Amino acid sequence: MTQSTLILLVRHGETPTTGTVLPGRAPGLHLSERGRTQAEAVAERLAGLPVDALYSSPLERARETAEPTAARTGRTVTEEAGLLECDFGDWTGAALAGLAGLPEWQTVQHNPSAFRFPNGEGFSGMQARMVGTLEDLRAAHHGGVVVCFSHADPIKAAVAHALGTHLDLFQRIMISPASVSVISYADGQAPAVLTVNSMSEPLSGLRAP
Numbered sequence: 001m002t003q004s005t006l007i008l009l010v011r012h013g014e015t016p017t018t019g020t021v022l023p024g025r026a027p028g029l030h031l032s033e034r035g036r037t038q039a040e041a042v043a044e045r046l047a048g049l050p051v052d053a054l055y056s057s058p059l060e061r062a063r064e065t066a067e068p069t070a071a072r073t074g075r076t077v078t079e080e081a082g083l084l085e086c087d088f089g090d091w092t093g094a095a096l097a098g099l100a101g102l103p104e105w106q107t108v109q110h111n112p113s114a115f116r117f118p119n120g121e122g123f124s125g126m127q128a129r130m131v132g133t134l135e136d137l138r139a140a141h142h143g144g145v146v147v148c149f150s151h152a153d154p155i156k157a158a159v160a161h162a163l164g165t166h167l168d169l170f171q172r173i174m175i176s177p178a179s180v181s182v183i184s185y186a187d188g189q190a191p192a193v194l195t196v197n198s199m200s201e202p203l204s205g206l207r208a209p
C-alpha cells in the first residue's frame with residue numbers, strides 16, 4: 001500500500017489587528033486573548049493524531065499558535081522561514097481599508113499571479129516558496145504527519161496548488177484564523193485535499209484516502 005504523508009496547514013490565531021491591517025513580516029505582533037484561546041483549541045482538535053513534526057513561520061503570531069500543540073504533543077517546534085508570511089514590502093503595516101481603494105488592489109484580487117508587492121515578494125514567488133517548502137517537509141517526514149503553522153496567503157496558495165487551481169483564483173479560498181487545512185501526498189499520485197479552513201471539528205480521525 002502507498003504510504004501517505006499528511007501536511008496540516010494551520011493559520012495563526014487572531015491578533016489585535018487581524019482583518020484591519022496587513023501585518024506582513026513586521027515583528028512584534030502577538031496573539032490577542034481570543035487568538036490564544038484559538039491556539040489552545042487547535043491543540044485540542046489535533047489530540048489523538050500521531051504528529052511527527054511541528055514547523056512554524058518564525059513570526060510571533062505563528063509561534064504562539066504552535067505552543068499549545070507543542071506542549072500537548074511533546075514535540076518541539078522548528079522555525080521554518082519557508083512558511084513565512086508574504087513579504088508585503090512597502091505595504092507592510094498598511095490598513096486594509098486604505099489598500100482596498102488602490103487600483104492595484106484589483107490586481108491583487110483578480111490577477112494575483114501578475115502582482116508583486118512594491119519592494120516585496122510576488123504572489124507567484126510566494127507560492128513557489130511555500131510549495132517547495134512543503135515538498136522538502138514531505139521528503140523529510142515521508143509517511144508521517146506534519147503540522148505547519150503559517151499565514152493566510154501562503155496557505156491559500158498551497159491549497160490552490162494542491163487543488164490544481166490557478167493562482168489567479170486563490171483569493172476564492174478562505175483561510176480563517178486558527179483554521180486547519182489538510183493535504184495528503186502519496187508517491188506517484190496527485191495530492192488529495194482532505195479539508196480546507198476547518199474551524200471546529202476534531203481532526204484525530206483524519207486519514208489519507
Ligand SMILES: O=C(O)[C@@H](CO)OP(=O)(O)O
Binds near residue numbers: 021
Ligand atoms: O493580513 C492578513 O489578513 C493575512 C494575509 O496573508 O495575514 P496573516 O495570516 O499573517 O494574518
